[in-house]
Amino acid sequence: MRRPSPPPFLLPFLLLLAATSPSATHGFNITKILATHPDFSTFNHYLTATHLASEINRRQTITVLAIDNAAMSPLLAKHLSLPTLKNVLSLHVLVDYYGAKKLHQITHGTALASSLFQATGAAPGTSGFVNITDHRAGLVSFAATSDDSSAPLPPSSSFVKSLNEQPYNLSIIQISKPLSSPEAEAPAAAPAPVNLTDLMTRKGCALFAGLLSADADTLKTFTESAEGGLTVFCPIDPAVKAFLPVYKNLTADGKASLLLYHGYPVYSSLQGLKSNNGVVTTLATDGGAKKNYNFTVQDDGEKVTLETGVSTATITSTLIDQDPVAVYEVDKVLQPLELFKPEETEAPEPAPAKSKNKKGKQVAETPVDSPDAAPADLTADDNAASGTRFVFAGGVAAVLLAVVVIA
Numbered sequence: 174m175r176r177p178s179p180p181p182f183l184l185p186f187l188l189l190l191a192a193t194s195p196s197a198t199h200g201f202n203i204t205k206i207l208a209t210h211p212d213f214s215t216f217n218h219y220l221t222a223t224h225l226a227s228e229i230n231r232r233q234t235i236t237v238l239a240i241d242n243a244a245m246s247p248l249l250a251k252h253l254s255l256p257t258l259k260n261v262l263s264l265h266v267l268v269d270y271y272g273a274k275k276l277h278q279i280t281h282g283t284a285l286a287s288s289l290f291q292a293t294g295a296a297p298g299t300s301g302f303v304n305i306t307d308h309r310a311g312l313v314s315f316a317a318t319s320d321d322s323s324a325p326l327p328p329s330s331s332f333v334k335s336l337n338e339q340p341y342n343l344s345i346i347q348i349s350k351p352l353s354s355p356e357a358e359a360p361a362a363a364p365a366p367v368n369l370t371d372l373m374t375r376k377g378c379a380l381f382a383g384l385l386s387a388d389a390d391t392l393k394t395f396t397e398s399a400e401g402g403l404t405v406f407c408p409i410d411p412a413v414k415a416f417l418p419v420y421k422n423l424t425a426d427g428k429a430s431l432l433l434y435h436g437y438p439v440y441s442s443l444q445g446l447k448s449n450n451g452v453v454t455t456l457a458t459d460g461g462a463k464k465n466y467n468f469t470v471q472d473d474g475e476k477v478t479l480e481t482g483v484s485t486a487t488i489t490s491t492l493i494d495q496d497p498v499a500v501y502e503v504d505k506v507l508q509p510l511e512l513f514k515p516e517e518t519e520a521p522e523p524a525p526a527k528s529k530n531k532k533g534k535q536v537a538e539t540p541v542d543s544p545d546a547a548p549a550d551l552t553a554d555d556n557a558a559s560g561t562r563f564v565f566a567g568g569v570a571a572v573l574l575a576v577v578v579i580a
C-alpha cells in the first residue's frame with residue numbers, strides 16, 4: 174500500500190536519494206572473471222591486494238592487460254613494496270576499450286593509451302601512457318612511456334590472446350610480459366589514511382563524529398579497522414540530534430556498542446553491498462556468546478537499507494568509497510536489538526488501522542526529543558525518526574503530516 178505522494182518536506186530528501194543513486198550498475202567483477210582463468214591467479218591476487226580490483230570495477234570503460242603466472246614471476250622477483258607494485262600494475266589497466274579487433278586496426282599503426290597510473294595523476298610528466306603498436310606482420314606490441322628519454326627502452330610486451338570482451342565496457346587481454354617504467358617502479362609511499370572524523374564532520378555527520386571523538390577507545394577501533402578494510406554508516410546530524418537524549422541515557426558500554434554498531438569491518442562498495450545482501454556483523458559484534466550486534470543489508474534495486482530488527486535505515490549518500498575505506502550516510506541511527514526493544518509490529522503491507530492510530534498517537538505524545546523517555550519506549554516510534562524532526566519545526570499541521578508518513 175503506497176501513500177499517495179510524498180509530503181513536500183520529504184522532497185529534498187527524495188531528490189537526494191535520486192541524485193546519489195550509484196552510477197556503477199554495469200556490474201562486472203574483475204576478480205570473479207579472472208578466477209575462471211587459473212593461469213592468472215597471481216595477477217588476480219595482486220589486483221585485489223593493491224585495491225586495483227575495486228578501482229577497475231568502478232569504471233565503465235576499461236581494458237586490462239593481464240599477465241599469466243609464469244610471466245608475473247620476474248616482476249615479483251623485484252620485491253617491490255605493495256604501493257609500488259600498485260603503480261606498476263596500474264600501467265596494465267587502460268582507461269579505454271581495446272578489444273582484439275581494435276588492436277589490429279589501429280590507425281597509422283600506433284596509439285598512445287592512458288593507463289590508470291596516468292589517469293589517477295600518480296604518473297609524473299609524460300610517463301604512464303602505454304604505446305600500442307600494430308606491426309605489419311600482425312604483431313601488436315605494448316610499451317610503457319617514460320618521462321626520462323635517456324632511460325633504456327623497456328622490452329616491449331606483445332598481445333597473446335583475448336580472455337574476455339564485453340564491448341565496449343570491459344576487455345581483458347593477455348600480454349606476454351609485464352610493462353614497466355622507472356616512474357612506476359620508483360618507491361611509492363602508502364596513501365595517507367583517511368581521517369574518518371574529519372571527513373564525517375565536513376560532510377553532514379558532525380554529531381556522530383563528535384560522539385566518536387569523545388570516546389578514544391572506540392575511535393581507535395574504527396581507525397585501526399580502517400587499515401584492513403572498513404565500511405562506516407554514519408547517521409545524518411538531524412537523526413543523531415533527535416537520538417541524543419536516548420544516547421546519553423546509555424551506559425558507557427552501551428554507548429561504545431552503539432557507536433561500534435555503525436562500523437562493518439570489511440570494505441564494501443555500494444555495488445558490493447547490493448550484490449551481497451544479507452546479515453553482516455559489526456565492530457560491536459563479540460565473537461562470544463550473545464553479543465551478535467548484526468544487521469541485515471537489503472536492496473530493492475535502487476535503495477540500500479539496513480534492518481536492525483528495531484529500525485530500518487536507508488543509505489542516502491556516499492561520503493567516500495576508496496578501498497579499503499567506505500563511508501555512507503544513513504538517515505537514521507542504527508539501533509541494535511541488544512540495546513533496544515523491537516517495534517511491536519512492522520506491518521509493512523496493509524497496516525491495520527489500530528496500529529496506525531497507536532503509532533500516530535505516540536508521535537504526538539512521546540516526541541523523540543523528550544529527555545524523559547527511556548530508550549525502549551522510544552524505539553516504538555523510531556519509524557518516525559526522519560519525520561519527527563519536522564514535527565517540532567512545523568507545529569500541529571506537521572504532526573498530522575508526520576502521522577501520514579508513518580502510516
Ligand SMILES: *[C@@H]1O[C@H](CO)[C@@H](O)[C@H](O)[C@H]1NC(C)=O
Nearest residue numbers: 283285304305306314316318
Ligand atoms: C611508440 O612506439 C613506436 C615503436 O614501437 C615508436 O615508433 C613511436 O615513436 C612510439 N611513440 C611514442 C609516443 O613513444
Ligand SMILES: *[C@@H]1O[C@H](CO)[C@@H](O)[C@H](O)[C@H]1NC(C)=O
Nearest residue numbers: 198199233338339340341342
Ligand atoms: C555495458 O554497460 C552498459 C551500462 O553502462 C550496459 O547497458 C551494457 O549492457 C554493458 N554491455 C555489456 C556487453 O556488458
Ligand SMILES: *[C@@H]1O[C@H](CO)[C@@H](O)[C@H](O)[C@H]1NC(C)=O
Nearest residue numbers: 367368369370371372374396
Ligand atoms: C583528524 O582530524 C581532526 C580535525 O578534524 C584532528 O583533530 C585529528 O587529530 C585528526 N586525526 C588524525 C589521526 O590525524
Ligand SMILES: *[C@@H]1O[C@H](CO)[C@@H](O)[C@H](O)[C@H]1NC(C)=O
Nearest residue numbers: 202204205208442444445448
Ligand atoms: C567479486 O568477486 C569475488 C570473488 O567471487 C568476491 O569475493 C567479491 O566480493 C566480489 N566483489 C563484489 C564487489 O561483488
Ligand SMILES: *[C@@H]1O[C@H](CO)[C@@H](O)[C@H](O)[C@H]1NC(C)=O
Nearest residue numbers: 452463464465466467468510
Ligand atoms: C543476528 O543477531 C540475532 C539477534 O542477536 C541472532 O538471533 C541471529 O542469530 C544473528 N544472525 C547471524 C546470522 O549471526
Ligand SMILES: *[C@@H]1O[C@H](CO)[C@@H](O)[C@H](O)[C@H]1NC(C)=O
Nearest residue numbers: 418419422544545546547548
Ligand atoms: C533513562 O533510563 C531510566 C531507566 O531505564 C529511565 O527511568 C529514565 O527515564 C531514562 N531517561 C532518559 C533521559 O531517557
